Amino acid sequence: MADGSCKNKEETGKNIKCLVWDIDNTLWNGILSEDKQVTLRKGVVEVIKTLDERGILQSIASKNNYEDTMEKLKEFNLDEYFIYPQINWNAKSHSIKKIAQLINIGIDTLAFIDDQPAERDEVRFVLPQVSCIDAGCLGTILDMPELNPRFITEDSKLRRSMYQNDILRKNKEESFSGTQEEFLASLEMVLTISSAQEGDLERAEELTVRTHQLNSTGYTYSLEALRTLQESSNHKLLIAGLEDTYGIYGKIGLALVECKEDEWVLKLLLMSCRVMSRGVGTIMLNHIMREAKAANKKLKAEFIPTDRNRMMYITYKFAGFKEMHKDGDMVIFENDLLNIPPYPDYIELIFRQEATNLAF
Template identity: 60%
Template sequence: MSQAKKKEKKIKCVVWDLDHTLWNGVLLEDRNVQLREGLLEIIKELDNRGILQSIASKNEHNTTMAKLEEFGIAEYFLYPHINWNSKSSSIKNIVTSLNIGMDTIAFVDDQPFEREEVSFELPDVFCWDAADVHAMLDLPEMTPTFITEDSKKRRHMYMSDIERQKVEEEFTGPQEEFLASLEMVLKISKVGSDDLQRAEELTVRTNQLNTTGYTYSYEELDALRQSDQHKLMIVELQDKYGEYGKIGLVLIECGEQDWKIKLLLMSCRVMSRGVGSILMNHILQLAHQHNVRLLAEFVKTDRNRMMYVSYKFAGFKEVEENGDHVLFEADLSRVQPFPDYVKVHVLD
């Protein structure tokens, strides 16, 4: 089985210019601009595929938002930046707000100067000429292997996140009190046949909170979930604001004496919810119950240091190091009960 496959870069967010790109004409010169033919269908199809969308436009904010509302498409764009700043600075802010990688952004603009400015400042961004926008849906970067239920709901889940963030910013008590106020329910279960598409999607899409970066195909995951030598678990989270969806995946290779965590990943949207610690503690509990030594593989990248810190914080110690590859061993005396601020359901 090829576990260390190179990730195929997929676009997670399309950032649109507006004048002569999303619509014909210049809004400040003509308030009666019209959407370009076929653009509404492209916007809706990107949304259906789970590809987020935003705006980087040099325009007057209120007038522009009113026009987007008039077209009935304002809700499709998360964290729109409509101002007179450079397009690259707007894209930086969008990436920070969405907490995704710069190399997962596509920028669509009709002006060569704007695309060149972005390419120079942000070389990882995929720039696309608005004249060729109708071919965009056929690009492999825009074509997920599967369109899952989580994909279809991705924008709505991010919109719930925006609501949570507003509440969190206004909350003045301790962090644990805020987390308790969310009424979170975490479910950890074996991967079933209905989970396989989302499980594959998670291995491909998740970069930051990913311990190894290994990707697995649908077929490989199906074999692993049925293997007596492996445990394959998926994690779901919800709270009073709605669903986060299936946001975590764990693969453990189970020997008689030793268990080894081959993959542990989580969506960046749950970074501040304590899910990583809960999940690691569940694995520690399982290993303790089975009286086995617990090891964990880790492959260093330029983006997953948070997971390295998470292992260290959970009491894992480095026992081997070979370049970017690290082997950790857990201290099973560090097993803790689950925190009170979340209800955890473990389903066998």
């Protein structure tokens, strides 16, 4: 994605979660403040809609008047495709950093497209983790490996609407006058935990690739590896889905348990960052603890610290897991299963051995 060339580079394994657009002479031809009759660049609508279908979020970092820009985007029927647009006179790097914070994704999962070398250089200097794209590469952008996820799942296709629902939830929470638990109860959440089925495996791989903050080991698993584990009599592969009054969150959690003769080992626990404040990780962990106790097995868990997953360490500690020893970078936890807390009242729980029939 370096300037001066639009040729596809060798795939680095980097996955872009959000493409941030400049507007003038990037999304449309011309400068809006100078000419109200700007026209869309050739092929830009196809790019925007295709990326949206792939599950890649899109936003805006533009030095422009907010009202005029949004009015023009509405005129082109494109305003709905951009979440948390930053249309102001701040540095582009400042706007991009704010977008990452609002979406709650790593800055290294963003790309920025702009026609001005100086703007790209400013972003590159302040935020070297952000991939910068010359607007002249618009014609080949859909071929870039970083913008081509391996799978397009049902969650991918609904990702933008899920984030738009999250914005509605945040607005509701900010104006809510009760306690946090009362707010969560008002959402009427339903959490479904089920054994992963064949139709869940693409999303399961996507979760391991996309989830970093709430991932107990940082490991990724291929579709083939997950299928082997799903079919294994010595493993439990659990997937969680969530919905509430605002709509569906999709499949947002994954757990892998190795079932040994005298103990269970939680090899992986991860949650989408979108449900960080919903307590879902703790609930899923609680469920596994109850299952292990019912099976009369010891329960251990593996944890590998990364630069992002401190919250998972805290989740294990709050759930009563104690550090037993270390194996290289890996921490081995164990829970005595003597004091398993009750499930919270603010959420309805459904446990299934078969695939959920909720439309995720």
